[in-house]
Amino acid sequence: MKEALFYKRLYGEDVKCTLCPHDCVIKEGRRGICRVRKNEGGKLISENYGKICSTHFDPIEKKPLYHYFPGKIIFSVGSLGCNLHCKFCQNWEISQTGVKDYIPLPDSFPDKIVGMALQRKDNFGIAYTYNEPIVWYEFMLDTAKLAQKKGLKNVMVTNGFINPEPLKELLPFIDAFSVDLKAFTDEFYKNYTLSRINPVLESIKIIKDAGKHIELTNLVITETNDDAREFMRMTDWIAGEIGDDTVLHISRYFPMYKMNKPATDVSKLMNLYEIAKQRLKFVFVGNVRTGEGQDTVCPNCGKTVISRMGYSTEVTGLDRKGRCAGCGEKILGDDCF
Ligand code: SF4
Incomplete structure (x- = not known):
C-alpha cells in the first residue's frame, strides 16, 4: 500500500481521485470504481502497490x-x-x-x-x-x-x-x-x-x-x-x-x-x-x-520485411536503421530496433 498520487481533499474526509476521467469522489472507508484506490481517513491509498499477480x-x-x-x-x-x-x-x-x-x-x-x-x-x-x-x-x-x-x-x-x-x-x-x-x-x-x-x-x-x-x-x-x-x-x-x-x-x-x-x-x-x-x-x-495480415510488408516496394508465424518473428528485409533493405523506405521508428 502507498499513498496515491493525483487526488484532492474535499470537505470533511471525502477525497476526489484525479488519476482517470472517472474523477471518483470517495467517502472515508470506500473505494473508487477501479476497486483498488481507497480513502483511509481522508488519504487516498493505492492498495495494489507492489501486489503483482x-x-x-x-x-x-x-x-x-x-x-x-x-x-x-x-x-x-x-x-x-x-x-x-x-x-x-x-x-x-x-x-x-x-x-x-x-x-x-x-x-x-x-x-x-x-x-x-x-x-x-x-x-x-x-x-x-x-x-x-x-x-x-x-x-x-x-x-x-x-x-x-x-x-x-x-x-x-x-x-x-x-x-x-x-x-x-x-x-x-x-x-x-x-x-x-x-x-x-x-x-x-x-x-x-x-x-x-x-x-x-x-x-x-x-x-x-x-x-x-x-x-x-x-x-x-x-x-x-x-x-x-x-x-x-x-x-x-x-x-x-x-x-x-x-x-x-x-x-x-x-x-x-x-x-x-x-x-x-x-x-x-x-x-x-x-x-x-x-x-x-x-x-x-x-x-x-x-x-x-501477419507480415510487415514495405508499403513502397511490396517486399516482406518482417515475417511472423504465431509468435515466431523473423526480420527478413530491414537494414540496421529499420528501413526496407530493398528500397530504403522507413518502416520502424527511431530507437525501435
Ligand atoms: S476509477 Fe480509480 S483511478 Fe479512476 S478516478 Fe476512480 S479511483 Fe481514481
Whole structure:
C-alpha cells in the first residue's frame, strides 16, 4: 500500500481521485470504481502497490507491438483492478477484482521487479500489462524510473482512459504504448466499458505528440462494434490525426466474461482488414489463423520485411536503421530496433 498520487481533499474526509476521467469522489472507508484506490481517513491509498499477480517473459508481439523491437522478449508484469468494466474482458479474473477479494499476494518492490527483468540477458525491458496499469500508476512509475536507469525500455499496455496530467508525468519514463481503441462511438464505450471515448482519443494524441512509439488494437465484436462505416470513420481518424504509418491491430473476439455474442466471423474481420489497408500502411490481424495480415510488408516496394508465424518473428528485409533493405523506405521508428 502507498499513498496515491493525483487526488484532492474535499470537505470533511471525502477525497476526489484525479488519476482517470472517472474523477471518483470517495467517502472515508470506500473505494473508487477501479476497486483498488481507497480513502483511509481522508488519504487516498493505492492498495495494489507492489501486489503483482503475474510475471512472465513474453514475446513483444504478444502485447501486441509489431514495430517495436520485433522478435525480442520483454519481462511482463501485472497487478489487480481496472478503471473500465468491459463486458468482454479477457482478463477479468485479475481486472474485475480488488486486493481484498483476491488471494493474498506478497509485497513486491520496484527493485525486485527490475532485478527479475535483468536476469535474462536477452530481455530488453519491462511491460506493464495483463490488467490496466493506470490503476497501479505509482508502482509502475517507481519501477519504470528504476528500469530506465538500468537501461531497460518501458512499455505500457493500456486502455488510455487516464487524465492528461498524470499521463504527461508518465511520458518521460515510458518508451512505447499499446493502446486499446475499443470502438469509435461513445455509445459503445458507455454501454460496454462504463467509460467514454473522448479521453481515450485525447490520450492517443498526447502520446503521439510526445513522439512515443504507439500501436493501436481494436477488438472486433460481433454485432457490437463491427459496423463497416463506423470502422471507416475510426481508420480515417487514425490516419488523419495520428498518421497513416500508425500500426493497427484488428483482433478477433471470442465469447468471454459477460459477453456471449458468437465469435467474430473471419470473413467480416478480413473485410475490415481490407478497409483499414486502404487508409493505413501497417494493419495486422490477430487471434486468427490466417496467412494474411501477419507480415510487415514495405508499403513502397511490396517486399516482406518482417515475417511472423504465431509468435515466431523473423526480420527478413530491414537494414540496421529499420528501413526496407530493398528500397530504403522507413518502416520502424527511431530507437525501435
Ligand atoms: S483511478 Fe480509480 S479511483 Fe481514481 S478516478 Fe479512476 S476509477 Fe476512480
